[in-house]
Amino acid sequence: MSSAISPGELTFLAVALVLAGGATGILAGVFGVGGGAVIVPILYEIFRLAGVPEEVRMPLCVGTPLAIIIPTSIRSFMTHRAKGLVDLSILKIWAVTVVLGVVAGSYVARFAPPDLFKIIFVVVAALSALRLIFATDRWNFGAELAAKPIMVGYGGLIGVLSALMSIGGGQLSSLFMTFHGRPIHQAIATSSGLGVLISIPGALGFIDAGWPKMAVLPPLSLGFVSLIGFLLFVPTSVRTAPIGARLAHRLSKRRLEVAFGLFLLVVAGRFTWSLLA
Template sequence: MIFGIPYSDVAFLAVALLAAGAATGLLAGVFGVGGGAVVVPALYELFRAVGVPDEVRMPLCVGTSLAVIIPTSIRSFNAHRAKGKVDMSVLRQWAIPVVAGVILGSLVARYAPADLFKGVFVAVAGISAVRLLFARDSWRFGTEMPTGPIMTLYGLVIGLLSALMGIGGGQLSNLFMTFYGRPIHQAVATSSGLGVLISIPGAIGYLYAGWPKAAAYPDVAALQFPLAVGYVSLIGFALFVPTSIWTAPIGARFAHTLSKRRLEVAFGIFLLLVCVRFLWSLIVG
């Protein structure tokens, strides 16, 4: 027994997390993403396999994903900023509303049913998939980024949805910025700063949101301290990050053998498959 948890449960969870981290890093490297679009589905299947109840499985995946994003988003932001690629004016406009949206999302997570998280993921991932598979360069909201209340609203929505999905905000902010004519490389660089603003308060919020759940599910090892605190799996964070970092370059090297369009189609299909999986769980329970 480790802290009252059977060795077999801890060993299985550890091995499964290492394998899931490796698979996630590979996919993240291939598709050029590092957030919850890959992490959350992988964790969802893993936590299902180790017996985490459906009522708390999705928020545990989301909270853990936000924690996993912290080190990678900080590293990414520093690298992009050093190259002068980050549009700091956009980041400053979004900073306060994005954090406010994350805080709101964390409060919602404390009381929301599991189906809400799946529904949000399906909606946003589905829109992203449609854009990847069918969008044209001519699809635009305008030629210049908006200012004032519209930007504040965008920031609030990005923060809220990212906190409920467990992503670093890149999918959403890239969508907005490219639809206003910003180059994709600038959009990606600026989005890396949002990852920092979203992941840190988001992970803290999920610690708070899931705090009482360990006592409510005493037989679920994956929710018990020191394996987890609230809706953040500590063992997941500790084991997921190293193997995902190790395999991501392998996926990236493979990605360079594919055309941009093939990567877009591959990632779009991947997101659609995730949507189908979560829709199925919504229908059959």
């Protein structure tokens, strides 16, 4: 790998990582997401400057946030649960199939082309955003949750897509819950718990998936997880997650829906641009 990177560039990238860690924690708290949408592009630029080969760059950018999400999700979940809005009955239904879905997604990551991660992110984020921004009742499947077999299926889908998108499952699970009449505050609070179920097996799966590529991965990598990225992101993201969670409970339902939708549109637009560039 190339070592032609100046001290000034290293300083800039280190500061960017710390600031992005703070933004990641706030996003995890406000929206119940793991912040992968913030982490992935910054890590991609860092690894590009460091000369990480293209064949492993994107999987490394996806695997590393899953490890970063672990402490952030735990802190966010604890804050939301203290507010009394987490629906543990939903998490119990999803627990097993979400984990199985993450394992399956991690296996796919061994062979998936880099653009697949971006395409999945764009499609899911755009659909979620349109539903939230326009708040149309036509996207509502009823006032009650779906039957248990359907909920179990949702769990598996959330797990697979979350592993390939490097997120905590927040926007996917929030989408399904609001489809079935759950208030956005409760959906986001409950979704924060999925970050724990997704991030731990997801990170382990990407470590395993990247192990055969260790020869071309950058130093201090465990498979497709960068320990440097993990260590720089975690301190600030853990500190700011409760701030985001408290902010979420102060916003009105409509403002939270619009803010979440606009956030997802920005994410979809960024990845669309990178696919076309």
